[in-house]
Amino acid sequence: MKLHEYQAKELLARYGVLTPRGRMVEAPRDARRLAEELGAERFAVKAQIPAGGRGQSGGVALVTSPQAAATATQQLLGRRLVTNQTGSAGYAVDKVLVEEALEPSATLYLSLLIDTATASIVILAGPEGSGDIEERVRSGEAHVERLETGAGGEVPRKDIEALAERLGLSRDLQSAFTTLVGQLRTALIELDATLIEINPLAVTTTGELVALDAKMILDDNALFRHPDLNALRDDEDDDKIEMGAQDHQLNYVRLDGDIGIAVNGAGLGLATLDMVHAANGRPANFMDIRTTATSLDVAHGFAMLLENPSVRSILVNVHGGGMQPCDIIADGLGIAMRRTGRSCPTIVRLAGNNAEYARFRFKNFGCKVIDCPDMWTAVSRAVDAAQSAGARQ
Amino acid sequence: MSILIDADTRVICQGMTGRAGTHYSAAMIEYGTRVVGGVRPGKGGSRHLDLPVFDTVAQAMDETNANASMVFVPPDHAAAAMIEAIEAETPLIVALTERVPLHDMIRVRDALQETKTVLIGPNSQGILAPGLCKIGVMATGSARKGNVGIISRSASLTSEVVAQLSAAGLGQSTSVGIGGDPIHGLAMRDCFKLFLADPDTHGVVLVGEIGGREEEELAEFIAAENAGMPVVALIVGRHAPTRRRMGHSGAIIQDAVSSAEGKIRALADAGVSIAESPHLVGETMRRAMLVAA
Numbered sequence: 191m192k193l194h195e196y197q198a199k200e201l202l203a204r205y206g207v208l209t210p211r212g213r214m215v216e217a218p219r220d221a222r223r224l225a226e227e228l229g230a231e232r233f234a235v236k237a238q239i240p241a242g243g244r245g246q247s248g249g250v251a252l253v254t255s256p257q258a259a260a261t262a263t264q265q266l267l268g269r270r271l272v273t274n275q276t277g278s279a280g281y282a283v284d285k286v287l288v289e290e291a292l293e294p295s296a297t298l299y300l301s302l303l304i305d306t307a308t309a310s311i312v313i314l315a316g317p318e319g320s321g322d323i324e325e326r327v328r329s330g331e332a333h334v335e336r337l338e339t340g341a342g343g344e345v346p347r348k349d350i351e352a353l354a355e356r357l358g359l360s361r362d363l364q365s366a367f368t369t370l371v372g373q374l375r376t377a378l379i380e381l382d383a384t385l386i387e388i389n390p391l392a393v394t395t396t397g398e399l400v401a402l403d404a405k406m407i408l409d410d411n412a413l414f415r416h417p418d419l420n421a422l423r424d425d426e427d428d429d430k431i432e433m434g435a436q437d438h439q440l441n442y443v444r445l446d447g448d449i450g451i452a453v454n455g456a457g458l459g460l461a462t463l464d465m466v467h468a469a470n471g472r473p474a475n476f477m478d479i480r481t482t483a484t485s486l487d488v489a490h491g492f493a494m495l496l497e498n499p500s501v502r503s504i505l506v507n508v509h510g511g512g513m514q515p516c517d518i519i520a521d522g523l524g525i526a527m528r529r530t531g532r533s534c535p536t537i538v539r540l541a542g543n544n545a546e547y548a549r550f551r552f553k554n555f556g557c558k559v560i561d562c563p564d565m566w567t568a569v570s571r572a573v574d575a576a577q578s579a580g581a582r583q
Numbered sequence: 584m585s586i587l588i589d590a591d592t593r594v595i596c597q598g599m600t601g602r603a604g605t606h607y608s609a610a611m612i613e614y615g616t617r618v619v620g621g622v623r624p625g626k627g628g629s630r631h632l633d634l635p636v637f638d639t640v641a642q643a644m645d646e647t648n649a650n651a652s653m654v655f656v657p658p659d660h661a662a663a664a665m666i667e668a669i670e671a672e673t674p675l676i677v678a679l680t681e682r683v684p685l686h687d688m689i690r691v692r693d694a695l696q697e698t699k700t701v702l703i704g705p706n707s708q709g710i711l712a713p714g715l716c717k718i719g720v721m722a723t724g725s726a727r728k729g730n731v732g733i734i735s736r737s738a739s740l741t742s743e744v745v746a747q748l749s750a751a752g753l754g755q756s757t758s759v760g761i762g763g764d765p766i767h768g769l770a771m772r773d774c775f776k777l778f779l780a781d782p783d784t785h786g787v788v789l790v791g792e793i794g795g796r797e798e799e800e801l802a803e804f805i806a807a808e809n810a811g812m813p814v815v816a817l818i819v820g821r822h823a824p825t826r827r828r829m830g831h832s833g834a835i836i837q838d839a840v841s842s843a844e845g846k847i848r849a850l851a852d853a854g855v856s857i858a859e860s861p862h863l864v865g866e867t868m869r870r871a872m873l874v875a876a
């Protein structure tokens with residue numbers, strides 16, 4: 191789960207991390223009131239979307255009066271922000287963060303994250319934090335130091351101090367830096383975060399380290415032990431459909447094609463998408479039915495496909511296992527067709543446990559399915575069916 | 584022969600008394616696996632599936648002489664269960680639990696260091712040596728005993744690959760689900776080394792997907808060691824839905840973004856035969872074996 195900047199900053203403040211004074215607002219007049227209350231010379235007005243690249247894409251405004259803060263807020267709210275990290279759809283802005291704008295004497299890049307390749311927590315730090323850090327690292331213009339941690343994410347204090355020295359920090363700042371890394375490490379572990387990135391980290395004229403930005407990603411698989419953090423979820427409509435599907439034991443992602451896809455298993459799902467593309471078809475979605483799904487959960491999934499007006503054919507590619515034989519999938523499709531009153535050319539490929547019984551269930555439900563003996567035949571038939579349905583329209 | 588398991592493997596199940604644990608333990612016993620007991624804290628001394636249940640892994644190991652443990656414990660206690668089995672010096676742990684938190688897996692990997700335990704998983708479908716032993720949840724109907732090893736990150740695709748191999752007249756020595764999670768136990772490359780050392784494995788199928796760098800590491804190993812073993816790879820995810828990203832660290836930490844194309848190129852350059860489509864794995868392996876012979 192990706193957090194908004196304001197959420198990440200609120201969480202980090204609990205661990206003692208310094209952040210600029212400010213708050214999230216959802217209306218221009220609240221922005222003005224907050225700016226008046228802050229009484230600063232300059233304010234940062236920042237669109238709250240769970241992605242970076244905002245600075246280069248017009249998502250951050252620096253203003254000098256409460257009225258200008260209100261105007262900037264008005265301009266950001268309701269906009270759809272597309273950055274180099276959001277993909278072409280971007281995110282709709284419905285919250286902004288208004289803060290006192292600091293004038294740092296220098297900036298740093300600092301990040302703590304789980305490196306899955308080494309199964310450890312890694313610290314990345316570099317001089318000159320900025321939005322184009324990746325490009326500058328790639329071109330060799332900027333250098334990011336990497337510090338591995340040991341068991342439990344422990345790093346000897348002297349190693350962090352040495353890192354601070356390599357970053358060119360003064361002795362006073364070295365101590366502040368060491369404290370900050372410790373705070374971030376504790377936050378990363380206690381919050382079950384996979385990433386905390388502070389970019390830029392400001393060195394203020396008064397000799398403090400202040401997080402001007404904060405990005406945090408929480409491990410979805412650990413949210414069961416953080417009900418308070420789970421409540422921070424602020425999904426877009428598309429994501430809400432995906433989260434609703436999760437409640438039905440379905441991994442669902444909407445795509446923009448016309449072939450509805452149902453598989454059981456993520457790998458089989460990726461394989462099916464690859465084959466549909468190879469056959470010049472366009473998937474309308476990715477849907478992986480988890481082993482724990484009941485026939486009613488499966489019905490929820492098929493109903494999503496049947497109710498999607500873009501879907502012109504449905505491809506079911508399943509391998510029945512012990513806990514989820516093929517007939518559960520068949521029942522799900524039958525229930526969904528009865529519930530929605532809709533049908534669609536449906537091409538199935540059934541293998542593994544209870545494939546024969548599933549065919550019998552299809553008959554009982556009155557589902558007319560095109561039964562194919564292997565994956566490639568099924569994929570080709572589904573692509574043909576979608577194309578001829580498209581040609582008729 | 585087989586790798587990791589054989590007809591003499593004695594298995595206990597951590598979490599045997601739960602719904603899934605019961606179902607799959609019973610299926611394993613029916614397949615012929617020597618399941619010798621279960622572990623469920625608080626239920627020690629009772630019997631389940633006509634087998635003794637113990638409070639701890641250490642007790643179970645002592646009393647049953649087990650040499651493998653299957654972990655079927657829900658995500659909130661899965662890491663603790665794995666660490667308990669590591670501390671009890673269980674030679675082989677097969678963790679099937681899905682959705683184990685990443686920070687927990689860091690602790691498990693820390694606990695594994697400097698031990699002789701081999702951890703398979705988590706989020707693995709298990710290990711199958713057809714006709715000899717099954718530890719896991721896979722269907723066995725289409726599996727045949729033979730000489731092809733399988734290393735896989737995907738349970739569902741393994742079933743598909745097994746069916747294709749058997750249909751092509753190629754049985755399997757062992758099929759290993761190394762686990763679908765980013766942090767797991769036995770690495771792809773180390774699993775391959777076990778197959779290389781097994782005289783009865785004459786070819787290996789690799790089932791990989793986007794994410795991580797294990798396919799690239801295996802490719803480096805094969806290129807350097809020039810294994811001489813026919814290897815076929817199926818890499819899926821060329822057209823996976825693109826995920827929106829956040830922050831720069833992920834890109835900074837990996838030299839190259841690990842795409843399906845990058846993995847395919849690395850493996851092909853190392854001399855691995857690439858299955859051009861998921862339905863062509865059996866046929867590609869049959870040809871690779873003919874060329875090798």
